[in-house]
Amino acid sequence: MKTVLQKRKTEIQYRPVGQFEETRFEKIHNVIFSDSNEASIKVAEEIASLIRKKQEAQKHCVLGLATGSSPIRVYEELVRMHQEEGLSFSNVITFNLDEYLPMEKDNRQSYWYFMHEHLFNHIDIPKENINIPDGTIAGENVIDYCLAYEKAIKKVGGLDFQLLGIGRTGHIGFNEPGSHYNSGTRVITLDHITRVDAGPAFLGIANVPRKAITMGIATVMSAKRIILLGWGQNKADIIKKTVEGEISAQVPATYLQDHKNCTFVLDSGAGSELTRNKTPWLVDESLEWTENRTAKAIVWLCSETGKSILSLTDKDYNDNGMSGLLAAEDSYDLNIKMFNRLQHTITGWPGGKPNADDTSRPERAEPAKKRVIIFSPHPDDDVISMGGTFDRLVEQGHEVHVAYQTSGNIAVSDTDALRYAEISKRINPSEEAQTIIDSIKAKKESSFDTLPVRKLKGNIRRGESYAAVRYLGLEDANVHFLDLPFYETGTIKKDNLSEDDIEIMVSIINEVKPHQIYAAGDLADPHGTHKVCLDAVFEAMKRLKDEPFMEDCWLWLYRGAWHEWDINEIEMAVPMSPGQVLKKRNAIFCHQSQKDGVMFQGDDSREFWMRAEERNKDTAARYRALGLSDYAAMEAFVRYKFD
Ligand code: F6R
Numbered sequence: 001m002k003t004v005l006q007k008r009k010t011e012i013q014y015r016p017v018g019q020f021e022e023t024r025f026e027k028i029h030n031v032i033f034s035d036s037n038e039a040s041i042k043v044a045e046e047i048a049s050l051i052r053k054k055q056e057a058q059k060h061c062v063l064g065l066a067t068g069s070s071p072i073r074v075y076e077e078l079v080r081m082h083q084e085e086g087l088s089f090s091n092v093i094t095f096n097l098d099e100y101l102p103m104e105k106d107n108r109q110s111y112w113y114f115m116h117e118h119l120f121n122h123i124d125i126p127k128e129n130i131n132i133p134d135g136t137i138a139g140e141n142v143i144d145y146c147l148a149y150e151k152a153i154k155k156v157g158g159l160d161f162q163l164l165g166i167g168r169t170g171h172i173g174f175n176e177p178g179s180h181y182n183s184g185t186r187v188i189t190l191d192h193i194t195r196v197d198a199g200p201a202f203l204g205i206a207n208v209p210r211k212a213i214t215m216g217i218a219t220v221m222s223a224k225r226i227i228l229l230g231w232g233q234n235k236a237d238i239i240k241k242t243v244e245g246e247i248s249a250q251v252p253a254t255y256l257q258d259h260k261n262c263t264f265v266l267d268s269g270a271g272s273e274l275t276r277n278k279t280p281w282l283v284d285e286s287l288e289w290t291e292n293r294t295a296k297a298i299v300w301l302c303s304e305t306g307k308s309i310l311s312l313t314d315k316d317y318n319d320n321g322m323s324g325l326l327a328a329e330d331s332y333d334l335n336i337k338m339f340n341r342l343q344h345t346i347t348g349w350p351g352g353k354p355n356a357d358d359t360s361r362p363e364r365a366e367p368a369k370k371r372v373i374i375f376s377p378h379p380d381d382d383v384i385s386m387g388g389t390f391d392r393l394v395e396q397g398h399e400v401h402v403a404y405q406t407s408g409n410i411a412v413s414d415t416d417a418l419r420y421a422e423i424s425k426r427i428n429p430s431e432e433a434q435t436i437i438d439s440i441k442a443k444k445e446s447s448f449d450t451l452p453v454r455k456l457k458g459n460i461r462r463g464e465s466y467a468a469v470r471y472l473g474l475e476d477a478n479v480h481f482l483d484l485p486f487y488e489t490g491t492i493k494k495d496n497l498s499e500d501d502i503e504i505m506v507s508i509i510n511e512v513k514p515h516q517i518y519a520a521g522d523l524a525d526p527h528g529t530h531k532v533c534l535d536a537v538f539e540a541m542k543r544l545k546d547e548p549f550m551e552d553c554w555l556w557l558y559r560g561a562w563h564e565w566d567i568n569e570i571e572m573a574v575p576m577s578p579g580q581v582l583k584k585r586n587a588i589f590c591h592q593s594q595k596d597g598v599m600f601q602g603d604d605s606r607e608f609w610m611r612a613e614e615r616n617k618d619t620a621a622r623y624r625a626l627g628l629s630d631y632a633a634m635e636a637f638v639r640y641k642f643d
Contacts, residue, residue, distance in 0.1 A: 012042050012227070012265055025244045025275040025283065027257040030264035032271040036231040039265050040073035043163075043227055047078060048087050050161055050225075055091050062093045062153070064162035064220070065119075066173075067111040069528075070229040071163055072118055079122040089125040093156050095149070096132040097164070097173035098214040101142075101187060103135030108491075109202055110135060133185070133213035142213070146185040150219060162223035166230055169193045170238050170251035174214035179252045183216030200492045217255050226262040228253070230270035233563060239266060240273035281321040289325055295568035297322055298338045299626065308627030309339045342628055345573045350389045350637075351398045351516065362572035362639070363516075363554070370515035371399045373508065377520050377533035378408040379465040379481075380591040384612045385558045386518060387472070387584035388576040389635050394473045401512050402469055403480040405505075405533045406487035407458035409449075412593045414440050417457050448490040458483070460593055468590035472583075480508055486532060494529065497536055505540035513549040517541070521557030521638060541642070556637040564615050564636060567622050571639045575631035576616060584616075585609050 012031045033039035047063065054061035065071070081087040096111060105112040112132050120130055131152060137145045153159060164172050169191045175183065176191040189211055190198075199205035220226070230239050242253040243264065256262045268277075276283050281297055289297075302309060305316050314331045317323060325334060344360045352358060354368035372393055376382035382390060382402050393400045418440045425433035432452060439450045449457065462481055469479055482504050486495045509517070519537045522530045537555070544550050556572065559565055576584065588609040589595065595607060606614070616633035624630045 012039075012046065012263055028243045028262060028264055030239075030243060030266055030271065030274075032266045032268060032274075032277075034268050036229075036267040037073060039231075039267055040071075040229070041077050043229065043265055044074045044077035044081065046227070047074070047161060047163075048081050051087065051089065051092055054160070055088070058091075060091050060093050060156055062095070062156050062158065062160045064159040064215070064223055065094050065096050065115065066163050066165050066229075067096065067098075067114045068165045070165035070231055074163065074229070075119040079119065082123045089123045092125050093129040094125065094131060095153055095159065095215070097220075098212050099133040099135040100209040101135050101137075101211040101213055103209060105136070133215075135213070137213070142187050146187070146213065149185045149213075149215075153219065153222075159219075159223035160225065162220055162226045164220070164226060164228040164253075166228055166235060166238060166242065166253050167191075167194050168197060168234065168238050170242060170253045172217070172220055172228070172253045172256070174212040175217050175220075175252045177250045177252065179217050179249060181221075181249075181255055182218050184218055185213065185215050188212055188214050217252060221255060221259055224261065226256065226259055228256065228262070228264045230264060230266045232267065233269040233272060235266075235270040236273040239264065239270050240275075240278075243274060279321075281324070285321075285324065287324060292568065294325060294334070295338060295341060296566065297325070298334065299566070299568045302626055308625065309335050309342070310627050339627065342567070342570075342623065342626060345570050346575060346623070346629065346634075347572060348392065348575060349396065350572065350574050351393050351396055362637075367515065369397055369399065371512055372401065372516045372518070373512050373514045374400065374402045375405055375517065375519040375533065375537055376402060377405050377530045378411070379404040379406075379461040380408070380468070380588065380594055380608065381520055381530075383468050383472070383584065383587040383591070384608050385520065385522075386574075386635050386637075387587045387612070388580050388616070388633070389518075389558075389574045389637075390469075391472050391580060391583060391587075392574065398516075399478070399512075400474060401478045401480060401508075401514075402465075402474065403482055403508050404462075404465060405482050405484050405536065406529060407454075407481070407483045408461045409454045409457035409488075410490070410492065412457035412460050414443060416460060416593045417453060420460055421456060454488070454490055461591075464591045464593060468587045471587050471590060482508065484533070484536065486536075487529065494532060497532060497539070501536055502539050502543070505536045506543055509540055509544055510547070513547075513553075515552050515554065517553060517555045518637070519555065519557055520559070521640070522559045522563060545642070555640040555642075557640050558635065558637055564619060565638055567619075567626070569638050570619075570636040572637040573619065573623065574635045574637070575620065575629075576633040576635065578632045581613060581616070581633050585613060588612065 051061045082089065096115060099111045100109070103110045107113060115132060133149060134145065166172060169177055171191065171194060174188050174190060176188055176194065195205050195208040198208045202208045241251050245251060245254055247254045247257050271277055279300060281287055298309060301312060301316060301320055301322060304320055305312065307316065312331055312335050314326060317326050317331055345362060347353070347362050350363060351370045351372065352363035352365045353361060354365055356365050358365040374382050374386065374390060390400070418437065421433050421436040421440065425437060436452050436456055439453055466476065466479060484501045484504060486497050486501050489495055517537065519534055520530045521534060541550070541555065613633065616635055619634040619636050620631040623634065
């Protein structure tokens, strides 16, 4: 895939604002890596080097630590360094940023549990050197407790290093909007968005505590060195506000603009909204105008000027930092080229149009009947994300297979499961049905589903998937439930991909020998399951790359429920008529357990069918605004090409 991302960085050493080459828009030093894994390793190296330096000087190393998804890989790497390279933590004293209130240590959602599971249980840090705010502290003792926490930090000489994540509210620690610059460790009421984000881990927002103890802004700012980690597109907006916006209590992380030694370490998703990435022509006059960047800039120019492509003038280009483009061509040629590029992405024949000249079509005409696998991470992404295209592929006579990568069992509510178990018991009063009923009824807030309950939930989703794809005319024999093992933990936290997962993927691709594979390229999925499922597709395809059928196998990426491709990225846009929009809606409706109050709603209160429909309509509206044909809705795809 052609990525439109920024140059790669390989080191994260701090350079004070004004001395780094980035842009006049940025007020916090930041380093963007193409991938969060590599970035995490660099951060771990910086921490390790600080620990060693302090060891040589026979001093303590005082670390402020964060929890959440962002630092997990950093901790993994520190553990690896301890186990394989002998990095010792015997001189390390840690202070964690925060803890929910109330919260027992042994609750799986506690930050105490998190820190021990991810770091402390695997290194040689003396237990007495670990400080994590106590979530069991009773009401009247809290103030003294918080003051004592502050004192303890000062007593050991202050924080040498503070690791941070950032919440979508702009919180650091749990310093939510409204936090004062001078705030110290205290009790805080969590913002609604923070509770929504934590909801899945607690199996529902109602179970997320309303309060927390957090280090204050002043506590964090007192650290000698700060690194904030930001991964994924979900963080892109808040990162832009923090790095480029004005300092404001409404975005507490902006206080970091005043810190003398703070670096944001980002991946390309989190850095994607920064001006230098989003609209680099506004910050760099000597910019190289690649084909993709040109396309991106022209789409942006249309939205800035409110014009369609063919109406853009030389003046529009000049006035908006794009004069460099006019050096080789005038606006007329640029406009026509861009118009044609977009025009050529539109096709009602996603499997290729038989007997047609395909030189400027997104798909090959031959073979006229293709074998197709649609990989769907959860049992509904297929119809949500590409229901219209799915329908056309079947209608146009291709051999379509759908492969559901995970069981999706965790997203079925207990109420639904109980209803099905009771129906089953009424028809056939079995012991198994009764066990399921009993265990659902006995389930506590933080306990996991038993295996039989998970099986039932998975089967509910299977039934719904069959209903949806039968409605689109697919034979049952072409429906595959892969139940990849990495997903089957019974919790939100999933395992890493294993050989077993990859073997299952390899075997289905090998069996079908597809000409087309569709997969979810949606990296903004809040639980990361889509990303893991995509990694599984990549790995399986890599392993099969020498098979002759793979030469003819194209991979098309669709986006799931959370995000759409940018117009300039789209390589195939499949239009839908108003009738097809309704058909797609009905197919999505078959997934009844995911309707009316789904368990993992994310921060968007619309149901999945509404999101999909609005997104598809929006894509069509954007094409229309750029001066292309007027369709009711469109599904969009990007072709992924392996190096
Ligand atoms: C965690 C903390 C929070 C998180 C933030 C981001 O100790 O204080 O500020 O860093 O909510 O969480 P993730 O990393 O899960 O996106």
